[in-house]
Amino acid sequence: xxxxxxxxxxxxxxxxxxxxxxxxxxxxxxxxxxxxxxxxxxxxxxxxxxxxxxxxxxxxxxxxxxxxxxxxxxxxxxxxxxxxxxxxxxxxxxxxxxxxxxxxxxxxxxxxxxxxxxxxxxxxx
Amino acid sequence: xxxxxxxxxxxxxxxxxxxxxxxxxxxxxxxxxxxxxxxxxxxxxxxxxxxxxxxxxxxxxxxxxxxxxxxxxxxxxxxxxxxxxxxxxxxxxxxxxxxxxxxxxxxxxxxxxxxxxxxxxxxxxxxxxxxxxxxxxxxxxxxxxxxxxxxxxxxxxxxxxxxxxxxxxxxxxxxxxxxxxxxxxxxxxxxxxxxxxxxxxxxxxxxxxxxxxxxxxxxxxxxxxxxxxxxxxxxxxxxxxxxxxxxxxxxxxxxxxxxxxxxxxxxxxxxxxxxxxxxxxxxxxxxxxxxxxxxxxxxxxxxxxxxxxxxxxxxxxxxxxxxxxxxxxxxxxxxxxxxxxxxxxxxxxxxxxxxxxxxxxxxxxxxxxxxxxxxxxxxxxxxxxxxxxxxxxxxxxxxxxxxxxxxxxxxxxxxxxxxxxxxxxxxxxxxxxxxxxxxxxxxxxxxxxxxxxxxxxxxxxxxxxxxxxxxxxxxxxxxxxxxxxxxxxxxxxxxxxxxxxxxxxxxxxxxxxxxxxxxxxxxxxxxxxxxxxxxxxxxxxxxxxxxxxxxxxxxxxxxxxxxxxxxxxxxxxxxxxxxxxxxxxxxxxxxxxxxxxxxxxxxxxxxxxxxxxxxxxxxxxxxxxxxxxxxxxxxxxxxxxxxxxxxxxxxxxxxxxxxxxxxxxxxxxxxxxxxxxxxxxxxxxxxxxxxxxxxxxxxxxxxxxxxxxxxxxxxxxxxxxxxxxxxxxxxxxxxxxxxxxxxxxxxxxxxxxxxxxxxxxxxxxxxxxxxxxxxxxxxxxxxxxxxxxxxxxxxxxxxxxxxxxx
Numbered sequence: 003x004x005x006x007x008x009x010x011x012x013x014x015x016x017x018x019x020x021x022x023x024x025x026x027x028x029x030x031x032x033x034x035x036x037x038x039x040x041x042x043x044x045x046x047x048x049x050x051x052x053x054x055x056x057x058x059x060x061x062x063x064x065x066x067x068x069x070x071x072x073x074x075x076x077x078x079x080x081x082x083x084x085x086x087x088x089x090x091x092x093x094x095x096x097x098x099x100x101x102x103x104x105x106x107x108x109x110x111x112x113x114x115x116x117x118x119x120x121x122x123x124x125x126x127x
Numbered sequence: 128x129x130x131x132x133x134x135x136x137x138x139x140x141x142x143x144x145x146x147x148x149x150x151x152x153x154x155x156x157x158x159x160x161x162x163x164x165x166x167x168x169x170x171x172x173x174x175x176x177x178x179x180x181x182x183x184x185x186x187x188x189x190x191x192x193x194x195x196x197x198x199x200x201x202x203x204x205x206x207x208x209x210x211x212x213x214x215x216x217x218x219x220x221x222x223x224x225x226x227x228x229x230x231x232x233x234x235x236x237x238x239x240x241x242x243x244x245x246x247x248x249x250x251x252x253x254x255x256x257x258x259x260x261x262x263x264x265x266x267x268x269x270x271x272x273x274x275x276x277x278x279x280x281x282x283x284x285x286x287x288x289x290x291x292x293x294x295x296x297x298x299x300x301x302x303x304x305x306x307x308x309x310x311x312x313x314x315x316x317x318x319x320x321x322x323x324x325x326x327x328x329x330x331x332x333x334x335x336x337x338x339x340x341x342x343x344x345x346x347x348x349x350x351x352x353x354x355x356x357x358x359x360x361x362x363x364x365x366x367x368x369x370x371x372x373x374x375x376x377x378x379x380x381x382x383x384x385x386x387x388x389x390x391x392x393x394x395x396x397x398x399x400x401x402x403x404x405x406x407x408x409x410x411x412x413x414x415x416x417x418x419x420x421x422x423x424x425x426x427x428x429x430x431x432x433x434x435x436x437x438x439x440x441x442x443x444x445x446x447x448x449x450x451x452x453x454x455x456x457x458x459x460x461x462x463x464x465x466x467x468x469x470x471x472x473x474x475x476x477x478x479x480x481x482x483x484x485x486x487x488x489x490x491x492x493x494x495x496x497x498x499x500x501x502x503x504x505x506x507x508x509x510x511x512x513x514x515x516x517x518x519x520x521x522x523x524x525x526x527x528x529x530x531x532x533x534x535x536x537x538x539x540x541x542x543x544x545x546x547x548x549x550x551x552x553x554x555x556x557x558x559x560x561x562x563x564x565x566x567x568x569x570x571x572x573x574x575x576x577x578x579x580x581x582x583x584x585x586x587x588x589x590x591x592x593x594x595x596x597x598x599x600x601x602x603x604x605x606x607x608x609x610x611x612x613x614x615x616x617x618x619x620x621x622x623x624x625x626x627x628x629x630x631x632x633x634x635x636x637x638x639x640x641x642x643x644x645x646x647x648x649x650x651x652x653x654x655x656x657x658x659x660x661x662x663x664x665x666x667x668x669x670x671x672x673x674x675x676x677x678x679x680x681x682x683x684x685x686x687x688x689x690x691x692x693x694x695x696x697x698x699x700x701x702x703x704x705x706x707x708x709x710x711x712x713x714x715x716x717x718x719x720x721x722x723x724x725x726x727x728x729x730x731x732x733x734x735x736x737x738x739x740x741x742x743x744x745x746x747x748x749x750x751x752x753x754x755x756x757x758x759x760x761x762x763x764x765x766x767x768x769x770x771x772x773x774x775x776x777x778x779x780x781x782x783x784x785x786x787x788x789x790x791x792x793x794x795x796x797x798x799x800x801x802x803x804x805x806x807x808x809x810x811x812x813x814x815x816x817x818x819x820x821x822x823x824x825x826x827x828x829x830x831x832x833x834x835x836x837x838x839x840x841x842x843x844x845x846x847x848x849x850x851x852x853x854x855x856x857x858x859x860x861x862x863x864x865x866x867x868x869x870x871x872x873x874x875x876x877x878x879x880x881x882x883x884x885x886x887x888x889x890x891x892x893x894x895x896x897x898x899x900x901x902x903x904x905x906x907x908x909x910x911x912x913x914x915x916x917x918x919x920x921x922x923x924x925x926x927x928x929x930x931x932x933x
Contacts, residue, residue: 014432025444085427106431107467110439122862
């Protein structure tokens, strides 16, 4: 179906996101930090990126902003995934250019809804 | 000669002078009438018998002799010689002495002594003329006494000044120091003579400010608690509080300034310490909040995997499991959820405590909020056969509250009540409006624990009461109830899983609203919690009303208002429910007066009137209505007893409903009055899609006159149009850029004015079960039409279905 890059430093959470995506037939690529995630985004064809915000080194907000500044990656929708559950965290992620926001702990219904919605939109375009 | 002699005689015989003449030895030769009177001797007693020294104070004579001996440098004997020695040398002599009367009493006299000489200048005697000096002496004594008194007074005043703990000084109008006290010397470390005569500003660290203080005293006549810093000779600085007044002489002429400077160094130090402590505490509090926010994040990260995996596994996303596995994975999921709610509560509490939580007041439909809250605990209650009741005695209607926080309050109370109720118990939720005076009070015999209501201008409050028939709380424990982490009995805590934060949160949230909480309980019988939230004026209500008056048709379609006049709460609730189901916005009045007020203020489509209101009020009201032109056309449905139908109709009622009132009966009546639900009128439909072609395809399916179609090509536009136009139905695309269909639904459901508009989702995307779940969470009024699988007949059926009342 779609190619999804998951950038997540916590191995269990990476496995969970991968499992949920693979379960509905998506292909999953994974990165454990923003830098390697950006490298993958530049050279792979991607339909969606799941971006953890708290990452070692560059954080997810900065990485998203870079993705959105690059014409090659600007169209890849980004879902921010963060355990910072405050309203201002959501606003920050919007400012950085994230297309959707999911607060951890993620619930698969919400997760699928966001993924489907963004994939549907990017397919329609 | 004769004349002169007579004059001399007169003087000599004057009663006011004592004239005593002696021979050269001092023996008295003449003793006149004055002398006789003053001294009490007869002339015969003394003439040729004694000298004037014998009737003088001997001590004085001794003293006078000694004095003269020194003065004239020759030994003079204390006796008559001492009296006349100077006169014997030709020196005129006038002095004071004390004469002793015959009766031994004494009096002061001034004596003038002259020597009497013969032609050859030989002394032949002495003349002593004396006057009684008593009166003058008395005056002098008096003056001396007054002087002493004055000195005493001055001493007293001085002591006062000196004993003052304040450094005191007086200055002239130019600020030159004229007097100081000891404390001033100590404070400045300078001697008195250095201070007096110097400009007082010299002794402060900031002479300009010191000068300004004096200027202010001179213009305002006084100055209080003016802070200055004194610099002492050794450089030491002292912060003083400077108080000064001007002083004037008896002619009100300005004399100068009287100033007192109090050492406030200690107080200053105390204040500074306090300030530092405050900063420290604020810092600590901020650190705590930051720590909690970080902790919350750190805890959510592992919970993500726990809840995420367990939920997916539980719901079969990873294949089938045995029942036992299913049960265990369910336990993991529930525990994860519990842990999450703990974390959220802690974070919320710390936010409120740190003052970081703000109130977001909006207009909310309280009735549905309460009903929603009940439905959340319904499952738990049902599992333990606990009955749930909602009793709202009055028109609650749109209320200005923070929705999320109010929900949290109600939910916390309800879930507590359900948790602590025994099997088969009953939990009821009451809501009503109360005046300020009622806040904090609870009816009944049970002991009450309440809190002081914060000062505010709010006069009316919403009271939300949750009662249970549970285990109850002892009087002592009620006090601990609202403190964080205080599930009263730790054994209870084990039995009734909970965070112990719920009630603390309820209290903090109520207080954040400007309200309060209370509890009343009896052990073994049950507990009642009450929360009072202030009823705020809706912001901008006036503007909306004005807008409605000029452009009533704009908001007309979806909104029909019924006034329900009913004194009995139960009946009112029943009729309200029925009317709301018919699509009315219901205003309720419990009395005729209230009804008239509401009727005059609100545009009405229907009035229902109970004729069994106290007194003959119902009939009177009906007649009154007919006299107001604005109200005369509003149909009135009488709620009457079985035998009163005909009377009501003649009284001007448009219809009559007989108790007990049922749904079918009401529907029929509405039909008769042409007040059937919106579905049977021409329908306003708002079609929302970012693709204009799609909009036109749908619009073509909704032809006039049955439908009028409004078009929106984006989510934001749709929200705006829905709010202004209040369409009867919205046909909504989900996948739009920027503001999606999900966002539109969310926004409309949050707004009381649009929350009831049915929405039909029309989407090209595969609508997943998950999408359906997400939409279903919002409201039951949302139906989904699949664009890919589209035929006209089924679409129209869907539209018709959606337009039917709920």
